[in-house]
Amino acid sequence: MRDKKLLRIALRYRAIYLDIDPKEIDLETKPTPAVLAFVARLRENGFSVNEDLLHALCMVSATELADITAVIDDVMGVKLNWATLVKGWNVPTGETRADHLITFFANLIGGAKVGLEGCTLPCGCFIPEGTFPLERYTGCPFCGTPFTTANFVYKGQASKLKELRLFTEEDLKQVYQSLLASPTPLDATQKDSFEKLIDIYGLPDNVEISMKETAMLAVKHLVANGQQAQAQALLKTPTDILRYLWYEKTGYVQIIEPRTLIAQARRFYFDMFGPLDESKYIFGPLDQSEYAGKEMKKKLKLKYDRKHCQCVASWINNLALSPQQATENMNAKRGMWVRMIRALRLGEYSRRKGYEHLADILDAFYRQEQPTWLGILQQARNNRDTQTVLQMLKQRPGLFARSLFATMLRFGCEETMEAFEQVTDQMPPRLLLSLGNAAEKYFDPDATRTVHPITGYTISISKNKLLSLYSPADLRAMVARVKQCYILSLKHSFAAQATKARTIYIAPSLFDIPISVGDRSATIQDTSCALMGTRFPVEGDAVRLFLQWGKGLHAQPLDMDISCHIAFENGKTEDCAYYRLKATGAKHGGDIRAIPEMVGTAEYIELSLPELAEAGAKYVTFTANAYSCGALSPNLVVGWMDSAYPMKVSEKTGVAYDPSCVQHMVRISESNLSRGLVFGVLDVDEREITWLEMPFCFQNIQGCDFTAVNALLQRLRNKLSIGQLLEIKAEAQHLSLAPSPDEADEAYTYEWALNPAEVSALLNM
Structure with a gap:
């Protein structure tokens, strides 16, 4: 079990984990028949091996090779049901x-x-x-119930293989350390890897975890192993304690207030006739929103045993903060704290001997006699007291950064930036980088700004009204001032780092991958760890989208849909979805609305690039949706295939999946809160697909805000790329560019970028 977990983690970094000593690898060893057979199985799944891994495989037994093959087959979904509703669906059935x-x-x-x-x-x-021509279907064309499952998939049709490398215990420990030290929030893939690794390796002594959300995962591990006292070191404020308690209750490492979770539960429950808006429905008897809200309210009721209550009381009592500091920290979530204090019986524990500090904190919390820092700041803003506002913001650099743009508009650019530059050395570079990425969009009065709340959907927000007070030249000057500030700060940070290197290699592909700052992800990538915004070139003339859901579930109605939206040069648009199986340059494999026993089911869309180009198509947006009640099904897999050679479609079962042709695939995690997901955009002219993750809350593609999609795509393309950041590093440290990794003292390759935590470590200065 341990090795299987490590193997799954290694595969995310395009590697195979072997429990060997790399020093013992004999590069002269000839591959055994078992190794050659294993490599052939890898090729069928779209993988090849480098030379080091090939010789390392000779050191493990045939049984271990078989176990590795089974894990890779499971990750690629080879044993699942990939049959679709229509046989040979590349030829339309003509249904109307x-x-x-x-x-x-x-x-x-x-x-x-x-x-x-x-x-x-x-x-x-x-x-x-x-x-309906029933001879063309594997199930019911009217209700979407499948009658046939398939126990095979196509293999080995790919024109390009993904090379795997060797991972040993030491490599995985380095991955674990990079996750612990990550200066940005872990995405769903990293979180899943972290939880597996901390169970295997435990938490190192005296570890410093910079991200609060990562610390909550570590606290969960410590508490589960009876190490509540050790968890105290990671819980430094009342908000940290509340974050852990709420994570334990809801499974979300962010503090999402109860009313938000209840409203979200109501929003998810549609009936088959469709919504009037996010929470009202046409046919009242089928409206489950109120029931869903009540069930969520029940789920969020707080109830703790004495052991738990005493543990939390001890955590709060042992905080190093003064009662006034603790109270100010608690005020931001005052309503939630009132509920927690009652449920945890903290008032009772505060009267016990040894809990005097807890008593003082609760007394200050309820008296509310001390004016809060935020209250004083807001009063100064209302009084237009510029000096007081800027002096107070310098006391809290993080808050200053988050309110920088609005402060510049309200109190003037130069005065605000002069004060801000005095505290930039106290801020993490990732925060400054996020400001530089956001400045152009924020100060553009005509741009569409999008916000991605943690509740699983993306919304467009209005511009700041104060923008109208400034001329276009003034706004451009503000953007330039912010960019100048963060680039100079990055250069100073890199220059301050000691390095013995003289040359650096930057892979060209890194200039197409934006730095992941502020991009949260709710999907797990089991075969690679591509950052959102990564661009994948299309090799062939066809792109095949796929959706597989229902793995491990009993047979039941469960309707998930794959769709695409085609935008043409003349402004015309078309959808290819369950309600339109044939569109210009696109064919759908049929709408399945129920799943068979345990093995799941699949839907496909095939895009023909020559047809799309001839018709004047510019962009094709890929989406997955939950038409059934609730969010996207956990463990749902979605992605696309591409090959320079034609990809087959079965004339008996409609199977069109080939793991070797998969270019990118993701799995929906348990923490997903979205009803729909935009997972890619095809640029027809450039013949490349941009991987992105934009959730939205609607049961089909017609509810997707494509203005928001374009805004997100533009924001990703305007972000500083990994390659550009490395160029800043090279300039600051006076490094010369090397033509190849072998000739460089520091080499940054695409394989290195597969670990987002390693990329984020560049900003951990």
């Missing part, structure tokens, strides 16, 4: 809306019972003669 309408009325009046000619299917649906 009229077929669905006629079948609906035929079933309404009784079908065969009233003497109509046709066929009654195992699901109970009556299909009138002359409607």
